[in-house]
Amino acid sequence: MSLLAVSNLSVQFEGRAGTVPVLDHIDLEINTGEQVALIGESGCGKTVFGMSVMRLLPSNARVTGSARYAGRDLILADEREMQQVRGKKIAMISQNSAFALNPVLTIGDQIAEPLTLHTSCRGNDLHREVIALLTSLGIERPEENMQKYPHQFSGGMRERILIAMALACNPDLIIADEPTSGLDALVKAQILELLRTVMQDRTLLLITHDLGTASALASHTAVMYAGEIVEYGPTQDLFTYPLHPYTQGLIAASPSAGFHPIPGVSPAPGQVPSGCWFCPRCSCAMDRCSTVHPSLKKTGTNRQVRCLRYD
Amino acid sequence: MIDGHYLLRRIGYSGAAFFVCITITFFILHLMPGDYITNYLLSLSHTIPQEAVDQFYQQYGLDRPLGEQYIIYICNILQGQWGYSYQYGLPVFPMIMQKLSWSLVILLPAVLLGIIIGIVLGAWSGWRSGGKKDLALFNIMIVFRAIPEFWWAIMAVWVFAFYLQWFPLGGFTSISVLISGLNPWDVLYHAILPICLMTSFVATGNYYMMRNSMIAVIGEDYITTARAKGLDERAVLWRHALKNALLPMVTMTTFQVAGIIMGNVFIETVFSWPGIGLLTTDALRMRDLPLLEGIFLLDALMTIGAMLAADILASYLDPRIRMGDQ
Numbered sequence: 239m240s241l242l243a244v245s246n247l248s249v250q251f252e253g254r255a256g257t258v259p260v261l262d263h264i265d266l267e268i269n270t271g272e273q274v275a276l277i278g279e280s281g282c283g284k285t286v287f288g289m290s291v292m293r294l295l296p297s298n299a300r301v302t303g304s305a306r307y308a309g310r311d312l313i314l315a316d317e318r319e320m321q322q323v324r325g326k327k328i329a330m331i332s333q334n335s336a337f338a339l340n341p342v343l344t345i346g347d348q349i350a351e352p353l354t355l356h357t358s359c360r361g362n363d364l365h366r367e368v369i370a371l372l373t374s375l376g377i378e379r380p381e382e383n384m385q386k387y388p389h390q391f392s393g394g395m396r397e398r399i400l401i402a403m404a405l406a407c408n409p410d411l412i413i414a415d416e417p418t419s420g421l422d423a424l425v426k427a428q429i430l431e432l433l434r435t436v437m438q439d440r441t442l443l444l445i446t447h448d449l450g451t452a453s454a455l456a457s458h459t460a461v462m463y464a465g466e467i468v469e470y471g472p473t474q475d476l477f478t479y480p481l482h483p484y485t486q487g488l489i490a491a492s493p494s495a496g497f498h499p500i501p502g503v504s505p506a507p508g509q510v511p512s513g514c515w516f517c518p519r520c521s522c523a524m525d526r527c528s529t530v531h532p533s534l535k536k537t538g539t540n541r542q543v544r545c546l547r548y549d
Numbered sequence: 550m551i552d553g554h555y556l557l558r559r560i561g562y563s564g565a566a567f568f569v570c571i572t573i574t575f576f577i578l579h580l581m582p583g584d585y586i587t588n589y590l591l592s593l594s595h596t597i598p599q600e601a602v603d604q605f606y607q608q609y610g611l612d613r614p615l616g617e618q619y620i621i622y623i624c625n626i627l628q629g630q631w632g633y634s635y636q637y638g639l640p641v642f643p644m645i646m647q648k649l650s651w652s653l654v655i656l657l658p659a660v661l662l663g664i665i666i667g668i669v670l671g672a673w674s675g676w677r678s679g680g681k682k683d684l685a686l687f688n689i690m691i692v693f694r695a696i697p698e699f700w701w702a703i704m705a706v707w708v709f710a711f712y713l714q715w716f717p718l719g720g721f722t723s724i725s726v727l728i729s730g731l732n733p734w735d736v737l738y739h740a741i742l743p744i745c746l747m748t749s750f751v752a753t754g755n756y757y758m759m760r761n762s763m764i765a766v767i768g769e770d771y772i773t774t775a776r777a778k779g780l781d782e783r784a785v786l787w788r789h790a791l792k793n794a795l796l797p798m799v800t801m802t803t804f805q806v807a808g809i810i811m812g813n814v815f816i817e818t819v820f821s822w823p824g825i826g827l828l829t830t831d832a833l834r835m836r837d838l839p840l841l842e843g844i845f846l847l848d849a850l851m852t853i854g855a856m857l858a859a860d861i862l863a864s865y866l867d868p869r870i871r872m873g874d875q
Contacts, residue, residue: 294776317781325779332777337770341869342792351788352778387868403778 240306241441242268242291242328242411247303247313249283249290258508260286262466263303265534268411273442275456275473277449277488279504283465284445285333288413291443292330293320307411326356329404331414335396339388345399346384352406371402376432394425398432405436412437415445430454449492453477461485464505464515467534471541481543483520514546522547559860563853570849571626571842575619578838578845584611585635585836609635609839626846632839636832641843645825649847651721652812652824654736655743660809662744663751664802670752671759672794676786678764687760694753698746702819705746716742719821743820747813751805758801763794796867800859807855810848 249261261283268274276284289295291305291312305312312323324330329352332338340348349368353359359367372380375398388396397417404412417433418426433455444456452459452473459476461469461484469482480486487500502519505511511518513528520527526546534544586602606612610621625632631641670686677683693701710718717723721739722731766772767790775789812826825844832840864870 292777294773321779321781323779324777330774330777332770332774334770338774340771340775340789340793342796342867343789351775351780355779389869400774403774 239270240267241270241308242443243304243306244287244291245304245306247287247290247301247305249286249295249302250300251296252298252300256508257300260465260507261290264467266460266467266470268441268443270410270441271439272458273437273440273444273456275444275446275452275459276462277446277452277459278462279447281507282462282504283507284447284462285415287462288330288415288443288445292324292328292413293317294324294330322356325352325409326407327409328411328413329407329409331400331404331412331417333415333419335393335400336420338400339396341388344385344387345391348388349384349399349403349406352403356407367406371406372399375399375402375405375436377402392425393421394429397421397425397429401433401436411441411443413443413445416447417444418446418448418451449477449488461488464510465507466515466544467542468516468544469542470534475541481537481541481548482516482545483522484516487519487521514544556861559857563857567849567853570853571623571846572619574842574845574849575622576615578841579615579618581836583836585838588836589636589834609633622842631843631846634832634840635837636835636840641839644840645828645843645847648823648825648828649810649812651822652817652826653809654721654740655747655816655822655824656809656813659744659747660751660805663748664755664805666748667752667755668759668795668798668802671756672763672786672791674756675760675763675794676767676790678760678767690753690756693749694757697815698750698813699815699819701749702743702746702816705742706819709742719819721822739820743816743822747816755798755802755805759794759798762797763790766790766794769793792866796863799863799866803855803859803862804852807851810851811844 244264244266247261247264247266248259251258251260264287266274266276266287276287278284286295286299290299290301293301293312293315295301301313303313307323307328310319312320315323339345346368349371350364353364353367368384369380372384377383377395377398383391388399391399401417404414414433418429421429430451437455442455444452446452456473459471459473460467461476461482463484469476469480469485471481476485477489480489484500487498489495490498491500500519501521504519505515511528513526513530514520514523514532517523517527524546530546532544532546532549534542535548536542537548586597586605590597603612610618613621622632631645633639634641634644637644674683674686706718710716717739719739721736723735723739725732725735772785772789775785780788810825812824812829814826814830816822817824817826818830828840829844831837832844
């Protein structure tokens with residue numbers, strides 16, 4: 239059953255220099271119990287996608303399309319409705335744990351905040367709840383640590399705190415934006431293991447540029463390029479048999495495959511070529527590719543790909 | 550918070566800074582061209598008997614070498630002797646205190662109110678930065694600030710005192726003081742206009758700083774985190790943004806409070822207010838060195854004290870600052 243159904247979602251930013259399109263007609267369905275990864279390089283619009291579902295984009299963003307969740311369209315919901323969704327129904331694990339926690343509040347206060355806001359949990363119950371959360375995320379001496387401030391923790395610990403904050407109200411969907419950015423390899427492996435355990439029977443939208451993180455956590459993966467989805471499928475299939483040349487390029491560029499870079503750079507927002515957006519960098523481009531923009535097509539039983547070769 | 554040893558060391562440094570300050574002040578003042586006799590007395594009369602001049606130099610120890618004068622000065626300071634004014638022949642410290650208390654009548658309420666108003670308006674404006682109301686307020690503040698203080702003071706006197714006659718033209722009390730004695734209400738009546746003006750000047754400065762600080766805080770990731778929890782805008786502002794935005798203000802406002810000690814020359818001149826700003830310019834013109842040294846000594850004390858206070862205050866507000874942590 240689909241928990242969140244995003245269809246035709248486009249985002250544009252209005253600036254002094256005109257309107258800049260960032261997301262283009264995104265369709266993505268997340269079913270209950272699925273972990274969907276959204277992968278792509280920096281600047282392709284992954285984070286904007288998460289923020290537009292949460293309705294946390296700045297005021298100069300123009301969002302069209304729909305994001306249906308529990309019978310309503312989040313894009314049309316008013317601010318008060320969204321405040322009831324954020325943190326309670328859909329929670330976010332923000333990018334960059336070093337800056338995502340308020341430096342002047344204790345972590346206990348910050349974890350308790352969504353609970354006081356969305357539940358009737360108060361006083362001793364609240365205290366116990368926070369301790370239980372910290373313990374379940376592997377933070378030792380929770381009684382003592384909840385009195386501390388963010389700067390007193392290491393990057394890995396802060397990441398655990400952010401995860402605890404997101405899990406506090408037991409939300410239906412968790413949006414995790416680069417949950418392992420800025421961590422060293424060992425800590426990253428620990429956080430990934432922890433996320434895999436806690437996300438096992440939860441619904442997750444994982445936003446990442448790291449293929450390893452995606453394959454470790456996600457049941458399904460969507461590949462984004464220049465603001466549109468170019469390929470979608472079950473993670474294992476997608477990584478074993480990548481269909482789109484861009485996905486193939488991404489996998490070939492990963493360290494284990496020998497660091498083969500994709501030639502060229504991705505187009506700046508609003509300056510996409512006519513035809514297929516990936517065409518100028520594609521090694522197997524055909525004549526048609528520079529004129530016809532492919533649509534996202536179903537191939538096989540559960541794969542989707544945006545490439546003329548599969549038409 | 551603060552480690553005791555560190556605090557002691559900090560106080561030690563402050564003492565050292567104080568001595569460097571008064572040493573520099575002493576030498577700069579004594580190296581100024583001209584002195585009380587040549588600058589002032591000679592302009593009044595060309596025939597001062599040589600004996601009187603010699604006696605003046607001898608009486609104030611000005612005939613001794615500068616180094617010796619300095620040592621005597623430091624010894625006197627350490628014993629609480631601030632010296633005697635050349636012009637008035639009175640002890641310096643009570644003179645300064647008397648003028649200072651008059652300055653404080655205007656400056657203390659003005660600086661405190663100005664800081665509060667500036668911070669509140671700045672926080673509001675920064676929180677709505679880019680909006681129409683913010684831009685309107687921002688531009689009003691720019692115009693207000695771009696025109697010098699004394700022009701506003703003269704305009705205020707012209708409009709409110711001369712035309713509308715709501716307030717007196719200047720001075721600190723009515724002539725009736727000669728019969729009925731000093732009346733606090735009368736002083737307040739004279740002080741309202743300068744207080745309002747001074748409050749606005751202090752408020753504009755703090756407004757800019759607070760607005761900028763707030764704009765910087767709004768862009769931080771933890772504000773997005775707070776919104777993502779489902780907090781409404783008011784809670785995000787009060788719980789998450791305000792305290793962070795106030796942190797850089799602590800140092801600045803502490804210095805402003807310390808700066809009261811120097812008075813405000815413009816306001817005191819325009820309103821003929823007998824404050825310490827007027828006393829300072831007066832003493833400078835007359836080369837009244839003991840008086841100047843006394844004023845600057847007090848200023849050094851207050852500023853160094855304010856630095857210490859700002860650091861201690863900041864360490865209580867910002868958990869990341871732990872004074873003494875290595």
